[in-house]
Amino acid sequence: xxxxxxxxxxxxxxxxxVVVTGFQVTTxxxxxxxxxxxxxxxxxxxxxxxxxxxLTAPEIAExxxxxxxxxxxxxxxxxxxxxxxxxxxxxGNPNPAVATFHFTEMSxxxxxxxxxxxxxTQNVIAVAKMKDGSVFSDTKLVKVTIGGCGG
Amino acid sequence: xxxxxDFLQYTVNASIALGAAAGFSGNxxxxxxxxxxxxxxxxxxxxxxxxxxxxxxxxxAQLKPVFFRPPDTNIGVGDYAGIPPHLVGEExxxxxxxEAGSPLAYAHTYLDYVNLAKTYGRLGGLxxxxxxxxxxxxxxxxxxxxxxxxxxxxxxxxxxxxxxxxDMVDCMKMLKPDAMxxxxxxxxxxxxxxxxxxxxxxxxLASNIYxxxxxxxxxxxxxxxxxxxxxxxxxxxxxxxxPIANPRWMFPKWSFGIRPEALQxxxxxxxxxxxxxxxxLSHDGFDVDRKLASVVSxxxxxxxxxxxDAIPHAIEIGNTLLxxxxxxxxxxxxIDLEVKDGKVVGHSSxxxxxxxxxxxxxxxxxxxxxxxxAPYEAECQRVIGRTEDLLYRRGNFNGxxxxxxxxxxxxxxxxxxxxxxxxxxxxxxxxxxxITIDDLYTETSMNYPSVYRxxxxxTQLKEIMEDVCDNLFNKDPFFQQxxxxxxxxxxxxxxxPNEEMGNRISDMRLTSTGELLEPDKNYVVGGWASVxxxxxxxxxxxxxxxHISEKKVVKMPEQSTVAVKM
Numbered sequence: 161x162x163x164x165x166x167x168x169x170x171x172x173x174x175x176x177x178v179v180v181t182g183f184q185v186t187t188x189x190x191x192x193x194x195x196x197x198x199x200x201x202x203x204x205x206x207x208x209x210x211x212x213x214x215l216t217a218p219e220i221a222e223x224x225x226x227x228x229x230x231x232x233x234x235x236x237x238x239x240x241x242x243x244x245x246x247x248x249x250x251x252g253n254p255n256p257a258v259a260t261f262h263f264t265e266m267s268x269x270x271x272x273x274x275x276x277x278x279x280x281t282q283n284v285i286a287v288a289k290m291k292d293g294s295v296f297s298d299t300k301l302v303k304v305t306i307g308g309c310g311g
Numbered sequence: 312x313x314x315x316x317d318f319l320q321y322t323v324n325a326s327i328a329l330g331a332a333a334g335f336s337g338n339x340x341x342x343x344x345x346x347x348x349x350x351x352x353x354x355x356x357x358x359x360x361x362x363x364x365x366x367x368x369x370x371x372a373q374l375k376p377v378f379f380r381p382p383d384t385n386i387g388v389g390d391y392a393g394i395p396p397h398l399v400g401e402e403x404x405x406x407x408x409x410e411a412g413s414p415l416a417y418a419h420t421y422l423d424y425v426n427l428a429k430t431y432g433r434l435g436g437l438x439x440x441x442x443x444x445x446x447x448x449x450x451x452x453x454x455x456x457x458x459x460x461x462x463x464x465x466x467x468x469x470x471x472x473x474x475x476x477x478d479m480v481d482c483m484k485m486l487k488p489d490a491m492x493x494x495x496x497x498x499x500x501x502x503x504x505x506x507x508x509x510x511x512x513x514x515x516l517a518s519n520i521y522x523x524x525x526x527x528x529x530x531x532x533x534x535x536x537x538x539x540x541x542x543x544x545x546x547x548x549x550x551x552x553x554p555i556a557n558p559r560w561m562f563p564k565w566s567f568g569i570r571p572e573a574l575q576x577x578x579x580x581x582x583x584x585x586x587x588x589x590x591x592l593s594h595d596g597f598d599v600d601r602k603l604a605s606v607v608s609x610x611x612x613x614x615x616x617x618x619x620d621a622i623p624h625a626i627e628i629g630n631t632l633l634x635x636x637x638x639x640x641x642x643x644x645x646i647d648l649e650v651k652d653g654k655v656v657g658h659s660s661x662x663x664x665x666x667x668x669x670x671x672x673x674x675x676x677x678x679x680x681x682x683x684x685a686p687y688e689a690e691c692q693r694v695i696g697r698t699e700d701l702l703y704r705r706g707n708f709n710g711x712x713x714x715x716x717x718x719x720x721x722x723x724x725x726x727x728x729x730x731x732x733x734x735x736x737x738x739x740x741x742x743x744x745x746i747t748i749d750d751l752y753t754e755t756s757m758n759y760p761s762v763y764r765x766x767x768x769x770t771q772l773k774e775i776m777e778d779v780c781d782n783l784f785n786k787d788p789f790f791q792q793x794x795x796x797x798x799x800x801x802x803x804x805x806x807x808p809n810e811e812m813g814n815r816i817s818d819m820r821l822t823s824t825g826e827l828l829e830p831d832k833n834y835v836v837g838g839w840a841s842v843x844x845x846x847x848x849x850x851x852x853x854x855x856x857x858h859i860s861e862k863k864v865v866k867m868p869e870q871s872t873v874a875v876k877m
Contacts, residue, residue, distance in 0.1 A: 218568045219789045222554040228526070228566070273526075303790055305555060305778060 195251035202247045208297035215286040215298040224278050224304040231286045232271035242291035243270035252282025357659040360649025361539025363451045368461025368616030369638035371736040372471035374680045376433035376667035378739040379639045380703040383421045389786030396597045396620035418664040432668040435640030439665050441673035455539040460491035461616035462594045469752035478683040490514045494550035494594045501562040516547025518577045523566040532577045541650045544581035548593040552792045558842045578609040587653040598788035604631035611655045617793045619735045625660035691749040696859040700867045704737035708873040715867050717800020719858035720837040724764045728802050730838035733795030760850040762839045769828035781812040803872040
């Protein structure tokens with residue numbers, strides 16, 4: 161009987177996140193450095209400040225294949241107070257780039273919801289680039305686990 | 312003024328009057344204990360203000376009184392170490408000012424459990440709870456009392472399994488709850504949950520369950536009540552990790568989560584609509600709610616369940632009161648609130664231990680329980696064996712009931728290692744007691760009972776152990792799922808709760824030979840309650856009925872296969 165890792169761990173009656181436990185992961189997962197590099201390309205080398213942007217994600221993903229993520233940025237979305245774009249990055253996926261949302265005054269609000277696949281427990285990072293060039297970010301750790309053993 | 316300390320005195324009476332002579336061996340007769348403890352003593356309360364909240368939670372379908380040994384290990388980590396609910400035994404008694412050997416010591420700790428169990432008898436029984444609820448409603452007036460069911464109500468017995476929870480629904484209805492929340496309820500499947508919710512006559516509340524297609528709330532989040540002239544909002548919070556801890560395929564369209572933002576929005580909305588008191592009826596677990604109280608503002612009271620912690624009175628966390636009313640029908644939680652100008656200005660609280668030999672059963676409920684059990688009574692009473700040792704489950708790492716289950720899996724399915732989930736439900740049998748079908752099902756009743764048999768590598772086993780351990784000992788309670796550690800048979804290990812994930816579990820050895828598990832070697836493993844769909848194997852209750860029947864007499868002394876490194 162050929163079992164996938166997911167099936168094996170689920171069967172154990174224990175929850176199992178994909179975390180290194182004394183063996184070597186050889187898959188080419190992105191690293192925090194790759195994610196930082198991507199963010200720096202997006203911001204033009206500027207270090208994002210905290211605030212203004214809120215990333216909402218579950219603490220533990222119910223299904224790592226489709227994790228709901230919402231992002232919103234405080235902005236009047238008119239005149240100078242305008243959000244240009246928001247990038248979502250997952251620092252533990254094979255490819256850390258998830259999505260970039262572009263906004264205009266016509267958007268009304270700078271908010272977006274999507275679903276993403278997360279290969280393992282990792283940080284999801286949302287970065288907002290404002291029209292005036294300032295950048296903001298918010299980070300959430302999302303644990304990917306498979307389940308079992310609920311009291 | 313009647314203080315908490317005074318209240319506790321009733322619990323001390325028996326032990327001071329008698330314990331002085333008898334020491335703390337608990338070696339005084341039940342009759343004497345009963346003379347000292349009366350139903351009126353149990354109902355004594357510093358009544359206050361306009362509102363009484365009654366909280367009943369995690370009964371796990373136990374209609375009849377039970378023995379339930381409290382845990383000897385309940386470790387807290389990080390900021391949560393050494394504070395309630397992470398106190399057991401002597402530490403618990405000292406913290407709450409409870410005399411050793413007293414009825415409250417018996418209800419709340421494992422100390423001298425077998426002797427005290429023989430002295431004070433079983434706790435719980437829905438007919439006894441009914442007596443207390445009726446008495447409090449009569450004392451305070453119906454218009455002042457809110458009775459809240461914290462969930463994990465429908466699952467956990469032979470009759471609830473056979474009736475799809477209908478036995479519990481019919482009996483609970485008679486207690487006239489004002490609202491309920493859920494967790495194991497969902498393991499009856501989404502369709503059955505909706506069927507009951509639509510017919511039960513009181514709201515099933517959940518602020519944190521959303522349809523995963525449209526992201527819309529599945530249930531009402533909030534119910535408003537007028538009690539003692541005060542407007543009260545009750546918001547429900549279902550077990551946030553139900554789709555992870557239990558099979559998601561049973562309710563595939565529902566998404567859960569803690570969702571503090573949704574909760575804050577619902578609290579604010581309730582306030583806008585004129586609520587003077589906001590109550591969260593929660594199945595989050597104690598530490599999750601301790602943190603939630605500091606993250607969400609505007610909640611006056613959280614009545615919490617899930618982690619089965621029985622804490623003698625409400626704990627204050629900032630401006631929020633947190634009451635945790637135990638499990639298996641052992642307690643009825645009560646909080647009285649005094650409200651002035653839209654603010655809670657005073658309160659009193661306690662857990663009433665439901666001593667079944669002291670409380671007169673409510674005749675109507677007793678008759679109803681007999682009625683719902685009647686078709687199954689003979690089967691429930693059928694004796695399949697006897698135990699020479701204490702059989703219990705609750706505790707962070709192991710319990711003798713699970714040791715017996717692991718032994719059953721290893722012997723019946725011919726495996727090297729057995730895994731049994733760290734459920735916190737399941738009652739206790741005293742040495743010398745018969746094991747009946749009823750008893751077996753208090754440990755195993757569930758809708759995904761198949762016992763699998765598979766090969767795992769040492770690395771896979773280590774991963775599983777580390778992952779479950781992180782659900783228990785993650786320093787951030789929002790990552791805890793509320794169960795205990797997976798129980799392991801055929802293998803010993805060391806656990807270091809304060810380490811990070813990946814470094815907690817070490818020294819995994821086969822108990823048969825003492826050899827260390829090798830990362831790449833395969834081991835034959837059996838286990839039950841997998842969250843995967845279409846798992847093949849016999850049901851755990853059938854396997855264990857066969858195992859116990861074959862053993863006839865069960866010997867299961869305490870084992871020391873888990874070394875805990877603090």
